[in-house]
Amino acid sequence: MKVPKAGAVAAVIALAATASGCGGEAKKEPISVGIKFDQPGIGMREADGTFTGFDVDVATYVAKELGYKANEIEFKQVYSSDRELLIQYNEVKFVAASYTINDKRREKVDFAGPYFVAxxxxxxxxxxxxxxxxxxxxxxxxxxxxxxxxxxxxxxxxxxxxxxxxxxxxxxxxxxxxxxxxxxxxxxxxxxxxxxxxxxxxxxxxxVGLNLSNENYGIGIKKGDSALQKKINAALSKMVSDGSWEAAVKKNFGQANYKYEPAPRVTAGG
Missing domain, CATH: 3.40.190.10 (Periplasmic binding protein-like II)
Structure with missing residues (x-):
């Protein structure tokens, strides 16, 4: 009996493993979302590694509407100074990080929303x-x-x-x-x-209790991605209509006796 060489055996095993994997479900790549890690009530990475805050709840809801479960979201830390860069270089799919919509930022990224007024x-x-x-x-x-x-x-x-x-x-x-x-x-x-x-x-x-400006929070996305903008806008509108937005506000800000504005009308890209 002729004994096959070790290299040939390894090749057969590798081929069999590949073939058996073809019938299984391909692992979905997680969606990367930019949030703040140091803003209690907005976006916070807790000591146990979990994430809490209103923006976290909004991002999780939007990701669900885009087809991702909570365990398929990869939260990445963003700072106020680098949000546009992370979007432009595809480090994140979208940013939900107390991100005020303004004309200067619109030169570099597009927005869905707004979803909150501060x-x-x-x-x-x-x-x-x-x-x-x-x-x-x-x-x-x-x-x-x-x-x-x-x-x-x-x-x-x-x-x-x-x-x-x-x-x-x-x-x-x-x-x-x-x-x-x-x-x-x-x-x-x-x-x-x-x-x-x-x-x-x-x-x-x-x-102090001053209203020094109006800050319309939007979800930052890559410039020109109108398809994603439309999907996120639909998700935000649904979040308001089904009561999830109100529940998230009360859950994250209720303890501070914070007088928040009603949910704004989604207008970005409309």
């Missing part, structure tokens, strides 16, 4: 009553995040003499506020409410 506000230490209006910032130290619209809005319209410290993330701003390195931090009231309500922060901070 307003720029200020967060201060609970015992500080010296800041009651935007003009008070002219003699104060203010923290915001690099790449966000908030710092630009303060400089150009509200308090041009304010001393502005720009850091990489809102968590860093919160530490600076807690340590008296700054007098206030500014961004959307939804984000600030999430920090104020976070476990361990109760009673330490307060929102």
């Amino acid at each position: 307003h720029q506000d200020l967060l201060v230490r609970a015992d500080d009553n010296s800041i009651t209006k935007a003009e008070d910032l002219n003699t104060k130290r203010l923290c915001s995040v690099t790449g966000s619209t908030s710092a630009e809005n303060v400089r150009s319209k509200l308090a041009p003499k304010a001393s502005v410290l720009e850091l990489g993330g809102y968590s860093e701003c919160l530490v600076a506020l807690q340590d008296n390195l700054v007098d206030a931090m500014t961004t959307d009231n939804s984000i600030l409410a999430g920090y104020a309500a976070r476990k361990g922060n109760e009673g330490k901070f307060k929102l």
